[in-house]
Amino acid sequence: MRLKILDMPPASQERYLNNAPPALYRGPHSSNPCGSCGGHCCQLMVALTTVEAFRMASAMSLAIEAFAEAVVVPPALLATFRVPKIPLAQGPTVIRLRRHPETMLCNFLMNVSGAGRCGVYSLRPHTCRLYPYNLEIDGELLKTGSQNLCPTRWLQTDSAIQPVAATVRQMRVDHRAEERLHKAWLKAGGQARSWEEYLAFVTEKLKTHFPLPAPPPAPRARKMGAAWWKPA
Numbered sequence: 001m002r003l004k005i006l007d008m009p010p011a012s013q014e015r016y017l018n019n020a021p022p023a024l025y026r027g028p029h030s031s032n033p034c035g036s037c038g039g040h041c042c043q044l045m046v047a048l049t050t051v052e053a054f055r056m057a058s059a060m061s062l063a064i065e066a067f068a069e070a071v072v073v074p075p076a077l078l079a080t081f082r083v084p085k086i087p088l089a090q091g092p093t094v095i096r097l098r099r100h101p102e103t104m105l106c107n108f109l110m111n112v113s114g115a116g117r118c119g120v121y122s123l124r125p126h127t128c129r130l131y132p133y134n135l136e137i138d139g140e141l142l143k144t145g146s147q148n149l150c151p152t153r154w155l156q157t158d159s160a161i162q163p164v165a166a167t168v169r170q171m172r173v174d175h176r177a178e179e180r181l182h183k184a185w186l187k188a189g190g191q192a193r194s195w196e197e198y199l200a201f202v203t204e205k206l207k208t209h210f211p212l213p214a215p216p217p218a219p220r221a222r223k224m225g226a227a228w229w230k231p232a
């Protein structure tokens, strides 16, 4: 694989579209820019593959719909999303992480004593891992999102390429698995079927790799005010 990092955010007051603290965009170039920024990019829409969604759901013991939702991609935006689109009756569809309805920030962004941190850091999707790089992979351009959201100055070091290359390799493996899933889905008449049917289909296909939690049992009714423990 031939991989080149084309550019990183140089960050200037003019380029940055939101209200980042001035210290960030005037600061020195940093090799750990995210440490001081705390997630300005977590307002981007993060599309992920079915395989990534199942990996996260299985590891967190959550239903996929607890943290992600399906959205139909309008024809004009098809090229914007790099993940393979799911062929459904409603149209080509992608899965995206849910965001807080008011702040529009990713539901996984945590406030840790005032610092913004990703609550699923080791499980975060490839899009999050690759932002804010613009890359050239085997001659093809990959943009992960507008660098204007990134307020810090990035120091480009030789060691930056290694984690990026590992992410790109894993992303390719996931995309191939995703394409195989879509092929099987199409063979089963998926083009005319719904999102709910797709979820049931892939849950069955992926159950040995990424088992999902059983739905929680209905809460048992308890009389209000009755003691639920007995003193010794």
Ligand code: SF4
Binding pocket: 033, 034, 035, 037, 038, 039, 040, 041, 042, 131, 132, 149, 150, 151, 152
């Ligand atoms: S990638 Fe940029 S915007 Fe996102 S957390 Fe790091 S420094 Fe902040």
Ligand code: SF4
Binding pocket: 039, 041, 042, 043, 046, 097, 106, 107, 108, 109, 110, 117, 118, 119, 120, 121, 124, 125, 128
């Ligand atoms: S998964 Fe983590 S890194 Fe990605 S948008 Fe959400 S909080 Fe940010």
